[in-house]
Amino acid sequence: MAKQLKNSSPWFDSVPQKVRFPALFGEQAADFAVIGGGIVGVMAAWRMAEQGFSVILLEKGTIAGGETGFTTALLTRIPDTSSAILSKKYGSAFVQELFVATREASGYLHSLVKRRKIKCDFSECSSYCCSYAPENPKLKMEWAAVHSVDKNAHFVQGKEARAACPAVAEAMCVEGEARFDVRKFIFGLLEKKPSCLRVFENSEAKEISVSGKVEIRTAGGIVRAKKIILATGVPPRQFELPVSLETNVTFALVANYPKGAPFSDNIFWDTADPYFYFRRLDSHRIILGGMDVREGEKFSANEQHEKLREFLNEKFSGKYTVENEWSGRIVCTHDGLPYIAQHPKYPNVLVATGLGGNGMVMGAMAGGILAGLATGKQNPHAKLFSFSRGAQTEQQAKPKQQPMQNTRIQTKQNVQNKHEPPAPAAKNAHAILLAFALVYLSVFALTTYTFFSAHGGVSFLIGANFATASALLFPLVGLYAFSLLWAQIMIGSNLDLLRKVFPLAEKFHRAEGIAALLFALIHPSMILIGVGLSNFLALNFVPPSLVTFVWLGFFQLLLLICTAGSALLMQHPFLRTRWRIIHYANYLLFASVWIHSWFLGSNVQSSSLKYLWAAFALSVIVSLALRIARARKAVGSGINKEVVGMKGTKYVKVALVKDIGEGSPFCASANGTNLAIFKLNGKFYATENACPHAGGPLCSGPLNAGVVECPWHGSKFDVASGKVLAGPATTPVKTFPVRISGENVEVML
Ligand SMILES: Cc1cc2nc3c(=O)[nH]c(=O)nc-3n(C[C@H](O)[C@H](O)[C@H](O)COP(=O)(O)OP(=O)(O)OC[C@H]3O[C@@H](n4cnc5c(N)ncnc54)[C@H](O)[C@@H]3O)c2cc1C
Ligand code: FES
Incomplete structure (x- = not known):
């Protein structure tokens, strides 16, 4: 019976896609956070964990389910971009160092597989950059450039070339290369991961704050770390880079040759445009890839795959059946080399992008460089992948050199020379914190002053034991709780504005909410201590006409526990979509506490405290009205819907x-x-x-x-x-x- 054609890579056949790690829930801290569970993220996390650092790896979907899962997994240290072109652009010393870097990364991968005994169909082989016709000038030029920096490269032609692959007329052959099953490799590695590496799947980093300590929010939790590594293929929009990246779509298939694979167990690619590359999957199956199309070009995946089949028909003899057909995306830079560096704007953010079709060896290399940058162990090759790479060598090389072939995408600016002014948020944070502190001090000073002046100073406390002091002071604690609740309402209703100028506003709001709850709990506890259990239960501490307001107080305490608790546990799956609604009950809470304290508070109606009460009420009403107005405006313009928490209807x-x-x-x-x-x-x-x-x-x-x-x-x-x-x-x-x-x-x- 004919096998069904699969629409994905063979790596998903050998290691099926399923969730293997938990989703992040609650708050966690680590030395470093890595976002993205492709080869780059896994290798970076691994390299740091290997050194004993605590690392959290967050993956939006499942590990190795992004481009890494769709690769064809040729392990070559030869960069995608022609070495001849790179040499012209940056000089041969640059290319020489590039080859040292990729050789080290490839060596690390090879030894890791052996050391950890990872069963991933790893097979050492040679690579052939080839031509199907003799005397290919492009190939000769490439060979000369590579041989000048890597003496392992040799040129093969005629019989020797055809022995490797009957379709090949001549090739540059490099030994010590490999192929593997990338998903088997990654999951084999993570199976034996150290406990200091925590992996979370289905945990998309939705909000990332990098002012001060790094804080990452997913739907279910928060991660705090010293530094963050963005291994997301292309960095999230918030971390846009000052360089252009190009996306290509690339195509691949697996063909089964019942009589055996039509070429040797090595890896091959040609110098044509569009190019083709191929390797064995096992003794009978081969992988063929290529036919890339640039982003924006119209294409039909069926037609591209058909062209791959035509290539098979033309180059190899023997009948075959296609078992898998898939496509994927590759992210390329202007010169074909990745950027692996500190983010030019944010010192605690490291990033790797633009690995092109070289992401296996380059991904392993990126992992090593990123881990080094994060932990302070500089990698000597890091400068090759900085945003300003080759700045000097290029200058030196310029007078003698031709312009680079691929100049379609240009680096917009040399980011490392750019002076970045401090972010406004960071600039204002201290001033705002000071303003907050002053407001709080004034409110506390005012309430304390008014309370004690209404009692003729502190003399009424003289000689009081603990119980009596509790009975005398509980109204003051209630007053503090009410003041904190007012501040909570004021901050909460203006959080959308405060966030912009004071990045820690949300944290502050939470901490203050906890303080309000504590004061609110201490308030009745002091009454209990002051009047004793039986009087407390009989509500004998207020005249019978005011008992209703005491019950109102108990109701408020319950409501406060609900609103504060739901906000603190907002990441719980049940509360994720409900906590905000519950939190809105704080307005009701404020109104009822206002009434409770107006009638029960000591001297509120007859002392200057009544002005404070009026100011509290008025400011909350104005703040709420402005908040509603902003929300309506935002909905009308379609902006900031998430911040104001309302759905657009326009x-x-x-x-x-x-x-x-x-x-x-x-x-x-x-x-x-x-x-x-x-x-x-x-x-x-x-x-x-x-x-x-x-x-x-x-x-x-x-x-x-x-x-x-x-x-x-x-x-x-x-x-x-x-x-x-x-x-x-x-x-x-x-x-x-x-x-x-x-x-x-x-x-x-
Ligand atoms: C068809 C094809 C063939 C290829 N062949 C080869 C080859 O033979 N040899 C070779 O060396 N290279 C090859 N490549 C290239 C190589 O596969 C890639 O360069 C490499 O896999 C990129 O790895 P990565 O970790 O950067 O990206 P990915 O594997 O895409 O990993 C990024 C991860 O980040 C996650 N993510 C994104 N945003 C978030 C977020 N906000 N929160 C949490 N997680 C997030 C994504 O879900 C994804 O899993 C090929 C690529 C394709 C498509
Ligand atoms: S299927 Fe992968 S991005 Fe759409």
């Missing part, structure tokens, strides 16, 4: 009806949301334009019978419901209501 124009063709997706953007718009049988649909798997642009994918296919790894979604019809994505894509208004297509955002 239809926004995203396109003209005539722009959108039947069956061909349209890319749109409105209010900061990127959208994919589809027209099917005259009806319009809209989804978010980021595939939930790794952010692939759905508006660039093919649409068939209401199903859109992600151009990066082929996930399929029903455009009407957003439902996943084929992986690797596991969660549905967000959909939006659409309406037609005259000539316009409008989407509710």
